[in-house]
Amino acid sequence: MTQNTAPRPLRADAQRNIDSLLDAAKSVFATSGVDAPAKEIADLAGVGVGTLYRHFPKRADLVKAVFQHEVDATADAAPLLAEQHDPVMALEKWLHRYTEFLVTKRGLASALHSGDPAFDALPSYFLGRLGPALGSLLDAAVEAGEIRAVASPKDLLYAVSKLSLPMGDEEPEHGRRMLDLLVDGLQHGADKTGC
Amino acid sequence: MTQNTAPRPLRADAQRNIDSLLDAAKSVFATSGVDAPAKEIADLAGVGVGTLYRHFPKRADLVKAVFQHEVDATADAAPLLAEQHDPVMALEKWLHRYTEFLVTKRGLASALHSGDPAFDALPSYFLGRLGPALGSLLDAAVEAGEIRAVASPKDLLYAVSKLSLPMGDEEPEHGRRMLDLLVDGLQHGADKTGC
DNA sequence: TATAGTTCTGGAAGAGCGTTCCGCTTAGTT
DNA sequence: AACTAAGCGGAACGCTCTTCCAGAACTATA
Structure with missing residues (x-):
């Protein structure tokens, strides 16, 4: 369920960013709640907001x-x-x-x-x-x-x-x-x- | 609890607006959820957003x-x-x-x-x-x-x-x-x- | 009823956030 | 090394929240 079975193996840096985002989101959710600004999460993960939205559209x-x-x-x-x-x-x-x-x-x-x-x-x-x-x-x-x-x-x-x-x-x-x-x-x- | 006991009896038009706002908020909450835009509620109540914030700051x-x-x-x-x-x-x-x-x-x-x-x-x-x-x-x-x-x-x-x-x-x-x-x-x- | 003194209102303005979009970067491949 | 396409960043746009104050509306008083 956490890994999809599609033919596309996902690029290495993309996977790294996803992991960073999950870590960052975990911290930020704990600190500022689930409605925390998207930029706060992206910044903590060290990526741009575009990357956040690419992997987690909603x-x-x-x-x-x-x-x-x-x-x-x-x-x-x-x-x-x-x-x-x-x-x-x-x-x-x-x-x-x-x-x-x-x-x-x-x-x-x-x-x-x-x-x-x-x-x-x-x-x-x-x-x-x-x-x-x-x-x-x-x-x-x-x-x-x-x-x-x-x-x-x-x-x-x-x-x-x-x-x-x-x-x-x-x-x-x-x-x-x-x-x-x-x-x-x-x-x-x-x-x-x-x- | 719903009526405060202060010496100020609240002006008639203000009370009317509060009632309108409560009615409007009830409808809008049901339709669009509790996070609905403030303007939507104010418009339905027929008042400006300023009035909404005056009576319900948060x-x-x-x-x-x-x-x-x-x-x-x-x-x-x-x-x-x-x-x-x-x-x-x-x-x-x-x-x-x-x-x-x-x-x-x-x-x-x-x-x-x-x-x-x-x-x-x-x-x-x-x-x-x-x-x-x-x-x-x-x-x-x-x-x-x-x-x-x-x-x-x-x-x-x-x-x-x-x-x-x-x-x-x-x-x-x-x-x-x-x-x-x-x-x-x-x-x-x-x-x-x-x- | 007219007047004075308040309260209350409306909506423009400023700031901040969500979301999209596209030129550029970089991993993976030959 | 060169090529291809996935992936990235962040500027830009639009929407919403919230504040603020000039003026409208109400009430009390005479």
């Missing part, structure tokens, strides 16, 4: 690309963490990575839900990438006998998002502590949940 | 005012319907009125959740006005023995919003039918709810 194209880029980066972190840490630690680290993603993408969330049909496919992209990523970490931890089985990766993604997002208003530490609590719960948790 | 001020205006209109419809119809019919008509509000305000919703602190007070304004309005209709219908008691006005407001909003994507009729079903349920519904 604002939604850029927002979508940044979002997918971040989803990919977060998903790709899972296998890396898995081979560098024991299962529970990998899971814990990845969930913290995920909350970072949630916080930095909060500005994008309102744009995503704005009704623009260009964004319709993003929620399923989100689940399609992050679900399996988290799933593999969970499976590894369950198989190692270090945590109890949990309903589904999707539920956990959802729960963690609810847990950490509203905290952004207050102190960021709070969300982090709540998440640690939840991971503890996975390890030593009670055998029954409420109704 | 875009958020206008959005907030339109929202509150619509909430007020929806809440004020309750007592009127109550004296024109029997309790169940009044309830049904008001809920349909409420779904209209939800649909037309869908464009505003994303702006409302955009994180602008100017909008922080709106959710509680929404509940504070619509909760009692619906509450009085429910009480009347319950006392008349025509429907069974329901958890709380707030829950019903929430449920109806969930029921009718996602339907906007498909056919508007669907949400309407779902709502009718719910009202039927209130009247003849089962004695027990699930877990």
Whole structure:
């Protein structure tokens, strides 16, 4: 989905500029919101505005690309963490990575839900990438006998998002502590949940 | 909250212009979204842009005012319907009125959740006005023995919003039918709810 | 009703941003 | 090295936001 399958292989400098633009857009979106001036993004990327418009004709194209880029980066972190840490630690680290993603993408969330049909496919992209990523970490931890089985990766993604997002208003530490609590719960948790 | 208590009573033509602007903004927001050009709104209201900016210096001020205006209109419809119809019919008509509000305000919703602190007070304004309005209709219908008691006005407001909003994507009729079903349920519904 | 004192209005003006367009640059090819 | 075409930059145009103030409109007072 992020790479198109057309016969045109894309020139090397063009690909470099696209990467710069995505990096720049990520920063600028975080700083000035999704409605930041196009020139600000182009300047930070070290390209002209024409180049920005060549690769991302509409604002939604850029927002979508940044979002997918971040989803990919977060998903790709899972296998890396898995081979560098024991299962529970990998899971814990990845969930913290995920909350970072949630916080930095909060500005994008309102744009995503704005009704623009260009964004319709993003929620399923989100689940399609992050679900399996988290799933593999969970499976590894369950198989190692270090945590109890949990309903589904999707539920956990959802729960963690609810847990950490509203905290952004207050102190960021709070969300982090709540998440640690939840991971503890996975390890030593009670055998029954409420109704 | 909508009227300030200052000693200055506001000149008659100014009040007239404010009303025109609110009407115009309501239409334009529905047609072109909350980011519609200021001139479009001013023209439709038959005033200059200067007048728009005098009364609503920031875009958020206008959005907030339109929202509150619509909430007020929806809440004020309750007592009127109550004296024109029997309790169940009044309830049904008001809920349909409420779904209209939800649909037309869908464009505003994303702006409302955009994180602008100017909008922080709106959710509680929404509940504070619509909760009692619906509450009085429910009480009347319950006392008349025509429907069974329901958890709380707030829950019903929430449920109806969930029921009718996602339907906007498909056919508007669907949400309407779902709502009718719910009202039927209130009247003849089962004695027990699930877990 | 006439007058004085305010408030309020309209739209021109200045600044800034989005988007397009096309001559020039540079990667890839022979 | 020379050629070809993809890709680049940024000037230019048009649209929008926002400010500002001379004058119109309203209200209070006599």
